[in-house]
Amino acid sequence: MFSVILRRSTFAAQRVWHWVGPPHRTSALSGASVGGSVSLQTCWASTARLPFSEKDVGRVKPHSFLGLDLFQKSQTHAAQLLVGSRHFHSSAVRLKKRTPPEPPPRELDLLRYDMKELWNSPKPALYLGFAGLIPFVTPTLLMAVTEIYYPELAYAQLAYSASIVSFLGGARWGFALPESSPAKPDWLNLANSVVPSLLAWVTMLMSDSIIPAVTMVIMSLGVSLHYDLALLPTYPSWFKALRSVLTTVAFFSLLGTLIINQIYEEKKIFSD
Incomplete structure (x- = not known):
């Protein structure tokens, strides 16, 4: 051989x-x-x-x-x-998974980071949002200029504030309903969206006394803003920036109404 x-x-x-x-x-x-x-x-x-x-x-x-x-x-x-037959195996080859690159460090101040996106808001949302401040600002400015406290104007401002608080809770509910939304319709999202509506309801029950009612609606606006900024998944950056600006203006308008109620004389627009 x-x-x-x-x-x-x-x-x-x-x-x-x-x-x-x-x-x-x-x-x-x-x-x-x-x-x-x-x-x-x-x-x-x-x-x-x-x-x-x-x-x-x-x-x-x-x-x-x-x-x-x-x-x-x-x-x-x-x-x-x-030697090759000893180490032969038929398992699938698994490539080593590459570690994704680290995202750029985000600023610690989350609100300031989102404020940069304010002017990137859609024009309808920007215009309608600032137009919605008129019922907040107008009663306070009118009473401050005339140096008279009008309970009818204060009540109108309070009722509008309660409706805005209820609207903000419903916005969270609507954000969680679409199938493509990052927020799921679970207990956390839906329950938190109901809380502002309940606070608005309690506010209107206390409307006979303006001081506790306005205090309650200010707290309701703060709770709604906290949900919009901290509840995950969060809203887009432009919406959080817009919400922060609008809530700040509404807060100072309501606070001005409380101050005017204490320092100026009360006078009704429609006398009996």
Whole structure:
């Protein structure tokens, strides 16, 4: 078996040497079959001789250079197959997951960060939001200019404030209803959206006395603002900035009404 392998490898080496030999070869390869063997006669321009000839085939021994090299290669190949079969597995290749880049550090003051997006608000929301401050500001300015406390104006301001508080709670409910919304209609979102409406209802029950009623509606505006800024998932940045500005103006308007009630004389617009 070994002699057959050696004979085939020698014949292959001769053919390779024949075709890639020096470019100044002067004669072609010729062969004839004599006694079951192949005789090769090649004429070279130089005195170069093939590394193996037909006569060398029978004289090559296992301990010769070529035999030893083939023997070592066969052992190495068998060892590689054995080692490879031990560690062969068919599990799927899992690439190492790349860690996502760290987001840029956000400013500690969340409200100031959102205030930068105020003027990026949609124009309808911006205009309607600032127009909604008119019922807050107008009664307080009118009473401050005339230096008279009008209970009808104070009540109108209080009723409008209660309706705004209830509207803010309903906005959170509507924010959680769409399927594409980041806020889900769970107990946390829906229950918190009901709280401002309940506070507005209590405010109107206390409307006979302006001081506790206005105090209650100021607290309701603060609770609604806290929900809008801190309740997760939060609103867009432009909406939180707009809500902060509008709530601040409404707060000072209601506070001005409380101060005017204490320092100015009361007078009814529609006397009995």
